[in-house]
Amino acid sequence: MQPNDSRKTPLTFDTIEAGSGLAAALKKSRADIIGEVSASNLKGRGGAGFPTGTKWNLAAAARVREGGSKYVVCNADEGEPGTFKDRVLLADYADLVFEGMTIAARAIGATKGLLYLRGEYVYLRPHLESVLARRRKAGELGADILGTAGFTFDIEIRMGAGAYVCGEETALIESLEGHRGEPRNRPPFPVNTGFMGRPTVVNNVETLASVAAILSKGAAWFRGVGTEKSAGFKLFSVSGDCDAPGVYEFPLGITIAELLDRVGGGNAKAVQIGGASGQCLPASAFGRRIAFEDVATGGSIIVFGPGRDMLHVAKNFMEFFVEESCGQCTPCRAGNAKLLEGIEKLERGECSSTYLAELLALSETMQLASKCGLGQSSPNAFVSIVTHFQDEILGRTAAAGAR
Ligand SMILES: Cc1cc2nc3c(=O)[nH]c(=O)nc-3n(C[C@H](O)[C@H](O)[C@H](O)COP(=O)(O)O)c2cc1C
Numbered sequence: 415m416q417p418n419d420s421r422k423t424p425l426t427f428d429t430i431e432a433g434s435g436l437a438a439a440l441k442k443s444r445a446d447i448i449g450e451v452s453a454s455n456l457k458g459r460g461g462a463g464f465p466t467g468t469k470w471n472l473a474a475a476a477r478v479r480e481g482g483s484k485y486v487v488c489n490a491d492e493g494e495p496g497t498f499k500d501r502v503l504l505a506d507y508a509d510l511v512f513e514g515m516t517i518a519a520r521a522i523g524a525t526k527g528l529l530y531l532r533g534e535y536v537y538l539r540p541h542l543e544s545v546l547a548r549r550r551k552a553g554e555l556g557a558d559i560l561g562t563a564g565f566t567f568d569i570e571i572r573m574g575a576g577a578y579v580c581g582e583e584t585a586l587i588e589s590l591e592g593h594r595g596e597p598r599n600r601p602p603f604p605v606n607t608g609f610m611g612r613p614t615v616v617n618n619v620e621t622l623a624s625v626a627a628i629l630s631k632g633a634a635w636f637r638g639v640g641t642e643k644s645a646g647f648k649l650f651s652v653s654g655d656c657d658a659p660g661v662y663e664f665p666l667g668i669t670i671a672e673l674l675d676r677v678g679g680g681n682a683k684a685v686q687i688g689g690a691s692g693q694c695l696p697a698s699a700f701g702r703r704i705a706f707e708d709v710a711t712g713g714s715i716i717v718f719g720p721g722r723d724m725l726h727v728a729k730n731f732m733e734f735f736v737e738e739s740c741g742q743c744t745p746c747r748a749g750n751a752k753l754l755e756g757i758e759k760l761e762r763g764e765c766s767s768t769y770l771a772e773l774l775a776l777s778e779t780m781q782l783a784s785k786c787g788l789g790q791s792s793p794n795a796f797v798s799i800v801t802h803f804q805d806e807i808l809g810r811t812a813a814a815g816a817r
């Protein structure tokens with residue numbers, strides 16, 4: 415069964431005329447397309463916030479080995495807990511996503527695109543295939559796209575392998591190549607050595623749809639929304655203890671308090687921003703801005719009401735990471751299990767402040783020494799919850815001691 419449409423605000427994407435972004439791009443040189451994207455200050459919507467124009471510049475400059483192609487990969491794995499905004503784009507704005515991929519291909523000189531679709535979104539595949547078929551018929555994919563001699567590009571859909579780590583771009587590429595989805599060492603980066611060892615741009619679904627909007631309406635229009643360092647509008651998937659969970663569009667730079675007000679979460683005790691790998695902030699931090707320069711997020715907002723047990727929240731996230739660690743490197747494989755063990759001790763009231771300090775030191779080691787973003791960010795929720803809710807958490811030890 416398909417989920418109900420969960421959009422709660424009108425989307426700017428509704429105002430973008432179909433095909434206008436690609437048409438504008440085809441009138442520009444490759445360098446000017448990348449120039450427009452760079453001037454928009456668009457930063458990747460998948461979580462890490464890497465500047466899209468910079469990534470495309472690197473891929474455009476990369477050399478292709480003889481007989482090979484460059485690739486554009488759309489990351490539609492959407493595995494971060496609490497994130498469900500790409501699903502809305504794929505369901506209702508697939509043309510904009512494919513248009514963004516086609517613009518990326520033109521900019522970097524790719525001939526092949528791959529959309530890596532989250533396994534649970536398999537129900538969207540027939541719809542996406544029909545949009546691709548229509549685009550081929552209309553000359554928007556295939557050879558000499560829209561009469562542009564020599565511009566050949568097509569897109570294939572591949573199903574995701576069902577692991578959170580497969581959303582990490584190098585694990586995703588391994589998975590696309592038919593291997594177990596395990597992150598690679600970086601460097602080399604995918605822009606030089608990606609899918610089948612060829613230069614590859616990996617971008618999030620929303621990043622690519624935003625590119626189509628930027629080419630249609632211009633970099634200045636996009637930069638006119640948001641903050642100086644975090645340009646544009648952004649989709650948020652809001653869940654948890656609020657009156658109106660769903661998918662919202664807000665300008666970057668909105669404060670947490672403003673967002674909570676809009677979603678009916680005004681009495682929240684805490685908000686997890688950026689999914690399981692993000693941070694958990696208490697009410698005293700609700701004046702902070704959701705932006706790359708303050709609190710960054712790929713779009714996941716989970717609201718916790720006054721009755722929530724914050725240690726239970728931390729345990730829930732840590733169980734997820736123990737399950738999802740690919741096990742390749744020790745800090746992540748052993749560290750997540752140790753942190754979970756520590757949380758269980760805390761739960762039983764067996765944890766001293768010295769032991770808690772050791773867990774925080776272990777968290778720092780994991781953040782510094784893990785091979786990929788999963789292990790580097792998996793302690794974030796634990797650290798922020800222990801930092802901001804220390805009295806609640808150590809209160810258990812005091813209560814156990816009094817018994
Ligand atoms: C464990 C892990 C899971 C990730 N999952 C996703 C995902 O589901 N979708 C996504 O777009 N990016 C995900 N990313 C980020 C990607 O590695 C990559 O930065 C992103 O696809 C780049 O696109 P962007 O620059 O357009 O944001 C994940 C990263 C990590 C470390």
Ligand code: SF4
Nearest residue numbers: 741742743746786789
């Ligand atoms: S950090 Fe975790 S998920 Fe990433 S490579 Fe190491 S074990 Fe695998």
